[in-house]
Amino acid sequence: MAAALIDLAPPHASMRDEVLQGLSRPRKTLPSKFFYDRRGSQLFDEICELPEYYLTRTELDIMHANRHAIADALGRERVIVEFGSGSSEKVRLLLDSLEAPVGYMPIDISRTHLKKAADQLARDYPEIHVTAICADFTTRLDLDGNIIPNGRSVGFFPGSTIGNFTPREATGFLARAASLLGTGGGLLIGVDLKKDPAILHAAYNDGDGVTATFNLNMLAHINASLAADFDLSRFRHYAFYNVPQGRVEMHLVSTAPQTVNVADRQFTFAEGESIHTENSYKYTV
Structure with a gap:
């Protein structure tokens, strides 16, 4: 059994515009969503298995220990909408815990990785209708009003991915998610x-x-x-915890003076100049 696919991937021009805009800033940046081509998605799956990367195993331990309470809170016959679904591994624990879930809708920007994971989940859970949505969930999603059922949907946003947003961006995402999930919807979210x-x-x-x-x-x-x-070979990885901002920052640092061509534009880099590629904000309770 194969999953259905709704393709709302942003046009190629959108990536071009965002990359050129980020590299044109006085302090160069690139959106973290561009990590996730096919190779990037595979590498992130490897990261989740690393002994140093505590986030995945800790979150799964928490979900497993509280699976009955989570199931009671979410209720029966729910449709799970996962933002940034990746390999769709964590949702399996959730689906196994819920009473009679009826649907699963993974949303991810990496089409190949998304479809492969969704097809496998559809085979493993034939009683659940699986509809994969290839889209950039960090922006507004233009979905048909009947795609996500009002009152039955639960958003699933694990992995502390919300930490990749600035506080303002996180607020905007939560507002869009509430609108997408509709009246009576819920949200299960993981934060670090x-x-x-x-x-x-x-x-x-x-x-x-x-x-x-x-x-x-x-x-x-x-x-x-x-x-x-x-x-x-002329860039190196640099990641550090910015204590005042409460976030881990990832950068790519130029190791020599150089000029790079991107989509018919030239960008110069001084030795030691960085491209800011990701934030991971950490929260308090």
């Missing part, structure tokens, strides 16, 4: 808490260098998509 900076540092600077490869792969993605010529 502030903790020992040494633990945070290790989580984003693993000994095997997988996170570094993941970060650099964004440049490979841009090279392939926008006829760019980033030399990955």
Whole structure:
């Protein structure tokens, strides 16, 4: 059994515009969503298995320990809408815990990874209707009003992905999610808490260098998509915990003066200049 697919992936021009805009800023940035081409999605799955990356296993432990309470709170015959679904592994624990779930709608920007995961889940859960949505969930989704049933939908947003948003962006996302899920909808969300900076540092600077490869792969993605010529050997991964901001920052640092061509534009980099590729805000309770 194969999952249905709704393709709302942003046009190629949208990526071009966002990349050029970010690289044109005095302090260069790139949106973290561009980590997730096929290779990037595979690398993130590897990150989730690393011993230093506590987030995935801790969240799964919490969900497992509280699965009955979560199921009671969410109720029966629900449709689960997962934002940034990736490999759709965590939702399996949720589906196994719920009473008679009727639907699953994973939303992810990486079409190939999304469809593969959704098809496998549809085979493993034939009683659940699976509809995959290829889209950028960080923006407004223009879905037919009947796609997500009012009053029966529960948003699922694990992995502390909301930490990738600034506080203002997070507020905007939550407002859009509430509108999308409708009256009577719910939201199950995972957030990471502030903790020992040494633990945070290790989580984003693993000994095997997988996170570094993941970060650099964004440049490979841009090279392939926008006829760019980033030399990955002339950038290095840099991640640190910004204590005043309460966030882990990931950067790609230029190791030499250089000029890079992206979509018929040229960008110069000084030695030591960085591209800010991701934030991961940590919360308090």
